[in-house]
Amino acid sequence: MKTNYLISIVGPTAIGKTALSIKLASHFNTEIISADSRQFYNEMQIGTAAPTPSELAAATHHFIKHLSVDHYYNVGAFEKDAIALLDKLHQKHKVVVMVGGSGLYVNAVTKGLDDLPKIDVATRTLLNTRYQNEGLKPLQAQLKALDPKAYKTIAIDNPQRVIRALEVCLSSGKPYSSFLKGKDKTRAFKTITIGLTAERQNIYDRINQRVDLMITEGLLDEVKQLKPMQHLNALNTVGYKELFNYLDGTWDLEFAISEIKKNTRRFAKRQLTWFKKNENTIWFDYQYKLEAIVAAIKLEMDS
Known part of the structure; x- marks a missing residue:
């Protein structure tokens, strides 16, 4: 019986996960599942650093901009949908790539969620x-x-x-x-987790540059369009909530942008703490050589 594989790419925001996922999808001639819980939403393109049209064209992506912000969607629903999709994709691809910085959503696919009671x-x-x-x-x-x-x-x-x-x-x-029982669910595939990281200052510099680019690309206009819906849970997100405060007149724009950078840096720190808990992750510097990552993946497949 053949073994199917899920290559899960993790790491802090702005580290280059999307670019690596496309390179690996191309190498293995396969498709990509997004495990970024904010890139699900159609109206949140710039502030979530969702894949660009050219990136989407480079490989088939799933769970990107497939929902509206007013659609309630949680990690339990994602686990169910992603596993069903993987079952289909593995019928034609031995390898599937998953990428995203939402740790709980990554774990939902690779390990499964605990069975929680029905919520009122x-x-x-x-x-x-x-x-x-x-x-x-x-x-x-x-x-x-x-x-x-x-x-x-x-x-x-x-x-x-x-x-x-x-x-x-x-x-x-x-x-x-x-x-919370902490027992992993049995999956019909083997997960190989690849992590990207960098020195903390490099991560912070990349975050600051990304935020500046988002502002240049029109993040403020995107947030203005979403202002009437700012109460929605999906919009309680770094990059949006700070600019809502600017639009409300609570902060000036310069301070709001500085808060986006600060809160994104804090988020990146939490991401690294979460992902470092997985002792099986194979870590690479963000200035990696693709050949080295492919070799590590193939070594895992042969083990």
């Missing part, structure tokens, strides 16, 4: 309303009281993660952490 929609709506009106701190305090273990282990500064943990606590009457 009214509870989710209430928590999101509280977040919009009161901010994150009261929700963090509530989670600390209901589930101290989850409070210490999840990304506590990520509103989505806090709300997700709280809605499980409130809907089930049990701690969110009690549902």
